Amino acid sequence: MSTIASEGATKRTFNVRAFVNRWGILLVLIGMSALLAILTIDGGQSIFLKFRNIVNILRQSSVIGIIALGVTYVIITGGIDLSSGSLVAMIGCLSAIVAREIYGLPVILPIIVALALGFLAGAVNGALHAKFKIPPFIATLGMMVSARGVGFLITKGRPIDNLTQTYQYLGQGSILEFGQNFFVPIPVIIFLLMALIAHFLLSQTRFGKYTYALGGNEQAAYICGVNVDRHKILVYAWAGFLTSIAAVVLTARVSAGQPSAGLMYELDAIASAVIGGTSLQGGIGTIGGTVVGTLIIAVMNNGLQLLGVSSYWQQILKGVIIVTAVVLDTMRNRKKMGK
Template sequence: MSNPALSTGGQHLSTDEKKVLIKSIISKYGIYFVFLGLVLFMSIMHPAFLTVNNILNIIRQVTSIGLIALGVTIIIITRGIDLSSGSVLALVSVIAASLAQNPDWGARMYPALPMLPVVVPIVVGLAIGALCGGINGFFVAKTGIPPFIATLGMMIVARGAAMIYSDGRPVSSLTPEYNFIGQGEILGIPFPVILFAIMAVLCYILLNHTRFGKYVYAIGGNEQAAHVSGINVGKYKILVYILGGVMSALAALVLSARISSGQPGLGNMFELDAIAAATIGGVSHSGGIGTIQGTVVGALIIGVLNNGLDLLNVSAYWQMVIKGVIIVAAVVFDMRKNARKS
């Protein structure tokens, strides 16, 4: 009779060893199995899901959430949170759009502004995102205010500032050069997808192959120990939130260019989807644990879920309920996993 134990490299595994191996595989690659299972389920439920046009639509839609989620991932690794992402996106979108006007319309709304090259709204938008993130980081690092409260305040302020700046109206009629950011293609690949891929690679390198990344994990793992070891915790917390603000600004440029309009109502609840993507991707809210690749897959899961539920005509209200349940379930799973490790 054959031995039922698994064999690896000529060695047999006991039943307990097999269980440990299986748990290890699920813990490490479970998110990928979930993604593939969700794609398979949606493909069975609706024949239009796997069409080329729908796949491209999912990828385009997920880029804005994905960009925000990259920044949120690094923030959560330091035991922080950012509730202001969606509001910062809205503020950047209206200001950047006001600086990217077509001559035939923009001069009438903003007569004092000359027609500017596309680099101007991009740089100004990124600077505003960095400023908002820096303010968040300053309050978190220097005043001891919990990240939840600091970023909640910025969420309200940034949304109000977007309303004031635009007078509550969309800022439309943007230049073709600006619209290329959200609508253009290079070699048949949508530019937003290329941008998201580039930023994901850069964030991966930043977290895994730089001193910054080592310090981020150290701060999240044990802030007091990081401080004692000589890490300037306050400085790196500020830098982390600045990075989060820049990623929100990038998302604002992509989204406003995709819809050819900056709107003060853009980005509503985007912070929920970004936090959900990071959490589903395995980023621990206990700090010190998380990967960029996991967040990318988490963002894709959110995109597939949103698109699939739309195709199945599920109410937007129920979609919010489902995503909320997913976030809680992911956090519970993370807590149980960490408890078993300890």
């Protein structure tokens, strides 16, 4: 198209495009929710919009959501983390072992064990990538396979149960309770809190700036004095740390550490980040986007199950939405480059 002919319209279309670029994924979430709200109207009231259902959605999305926060950082550096699901299982089991009622240890101990282990496992991922120059896909694939094995080894394949009440509270409890009508589950609080911290770190600190710099242009970052190796290790360790929080929440939620837990969670977390606009090429992504991406997956699962859609279709739709999100993302980027 001739540039001169479109000159007049440029200003207006630019604004619409900028608006959609910035808020597009949120609009999708709102649109989906509105549609589901209408489709689930039963006896004059929308089931989807009931307070308890909204709480269910938030609680159901919290584990994947917390993992996805860390995965967002990793993807922004241009990396990938496949180990999250297995780490959730391994860390959950180890944490559960420490949290068993028979030992009666204070709740802080199983949490510390989990967080330390998550940080360490993440650091190993990062070190394998940064120091030994192994592509992150392979480094975290190795961790994914080994961690799953460790989980089975230490539990001999069976769930670790009988956890202390305080520990279970982290997954099952809630605050601000007003009878059955209003309550905020602990997992949701933890998710929101971690999302705020992750957002602040990414957008307001040097740690965040380096993260973007690595993904944008590693060479340039290096020349500008960023300690690339150290920062990579820290980013993966931070992702591992967040994964361990998710592991504690999940373990407490289902009252057991399970070596088979967290199956495919890494893919859901990656999908959440990507749907939320994080680019697999690196350098682009926001925590807000990832939270919205997580909610889109959770809303979709919830809505389709409320409606009783067959699980074959649920899977197909989930795949379509993920691919659509990435296609839109690449088209958007191509347009930017074309300018």
